[in-house]
Amino acid sequence: MERWFSRITMFWMLFLGEVQSQDWTKCSTGCTCDGNKMSVTCNGLKNVPNDIQKDAKKLDLKYNSLSKLSPTAFHGMKELTYLGLEGNKLQALPAGVFDQLVELDRVQLGGNQLKFLPSGIFDKLTKLTYLTLSTNQLRSVPQGVFDSLSSLSTISLEANDWDCASCDILYLSQWIRVNSEKVKYYASGRYQPDPDGVTCQGTMESVNKITKENTFQAGCPTTTQQMATSPASTTTTETMTVREKQTKPRMKIFQEELFSKASIFFCQVIFTQHVSLVVIHILAEIPLLHIVCVVRKP
Template identity: 80%
Template sequence: MERWFSRITMFWMLFLGEVQSQDWTKCSTGCTCDGNKMSVTCNGLKNVPNDIQKDAKKLDLGFNSLSKLSPTAFHNLKELTYLNLDINQLQTLPIGVFDQLVNLADLRLNTNQLTSLPPGVFDHLTKLTILGLGDNQLQSLPHGVFDKLTELKTLSLNDNQLRSVPDKAFDKLSKLEMIVLTDNDWDCESCDILYLSQWIRVNSEKVKQYTDGKYFADPDGVTCQGTMESVNKITKENTFQAGCPTTTQQMATSPASTTTTETMTVREKQTKPRMKIFQEELFSKASIFFCQVIFTQHVSLVVIHILAEIPLLHIVCVVRKP
């Protein structure tokens, strides 16, 4: 009797073990599953399956036709360490879509159609070491979007439409080893480029380019829009915006949401046409010369008051009269 009970017990254990292993054989439609590596690979999909194994460590959704994600698409997959969404048609990312993936170390979003990122989209990914955002249509980055990624080692932002990055955008990435910034629309005629320019100079060995199947340091390869001038060569002295604040001044100002008088002054100088500035300077010099001629010839004050109908001459001539 005891021997028979032992055999029944062993049978049930084997049966239950077989049933448990069959969880990985019942893979989502359009996907293949590897129970040993705890990985799932899906192809030919337009939506993320809702029955992916909850204990999956790796999920490869690359080369699909995903155009959008549900905010809860990955909320049951808390064990994921790798998520590949490369080469899809994603145009936006919902707020909170990655919030449950607290163990994620590798997130690939390259070659999609992302034009923007929601604020805080990566804030819960504190174990992330690799983040790929290359070959999208990103036009700007939210302030602080990378601040929580203190373990990040690799960041790809190449082949987007970025004109600048927010002040202090990379300052919290203390473990960063490689960043790819090539082929963007870096606007070197804007004061906003100064942070990136200085950051590249200080971190030149981290700024890489991908060529012939390998990455190599190339800080000079990050170039200004429409020219071959390197971004890291741009300083406030060699741009036409003489009023750009220094990096120290930028760091001392209030957050980007607050517009200071100094910032407004800089913007006014940025938008003021060069020709207009030149014309005003030329007119001012000509006025001073004219007044000097008047005083040399001892022209009466009456004439000066007549000339005062022209405001600039009034200021120059009356104030400068000996």
């Protein structure tokens, strides 16, 4: 009985080994497979093939024409350690697309058209050490999106559309300050720390310099326009967000409908030190980037 059981076991081992060999010889269309390195490299694709070897350790899909991913595109690939998606046309990532890639060590997502990241997109990637998100169209990232990346040592975030006028930027700003040694830029053949190189859209201001205290005077969210009147005087108050920083110095015209055309006043915004009012009296010294101008009828 034992001999019979041993023969059956040996037969299944040989059969499974043959299946694995056959799997690696039958490579997906447009792809090259290396069974020794357990790697798959694909070119000229518009979609991720559904017959890629599930035991692959390296999947190189860089510089294809992928515009979207199926939520199950990488399901079952639990041994994958490298995933290259750089240089495609991805505008979004489906929630959970990486959840089964628990062994993943490196992910390249740079050079796409990503406009946002789903919450929890990297939560299962606790072994990830390397992540590129540079050269996309990201304006912010979800609260806590990087918090599960306990093994991360390198991340690239530059050349995005970081919206520093939005309260949503505050998580990223703080995360970069705390993890400055991990935020790197590729130059001269290697990655080197450059946390200040992650800059706000339209300016050279570093994202890590944006804080609630020096940016959002009234706290988040900011109010873009606020009107206030009192019996003693007719007052127009307009609050401008940090977008005003993008052109400096800037001239702003304020007009209250009760004023005559000859009574229009100008308020010049100075960004180099503190905000003050020109022509009219100085209302108050306001923290940089949050501007309040009050115009009163003379």
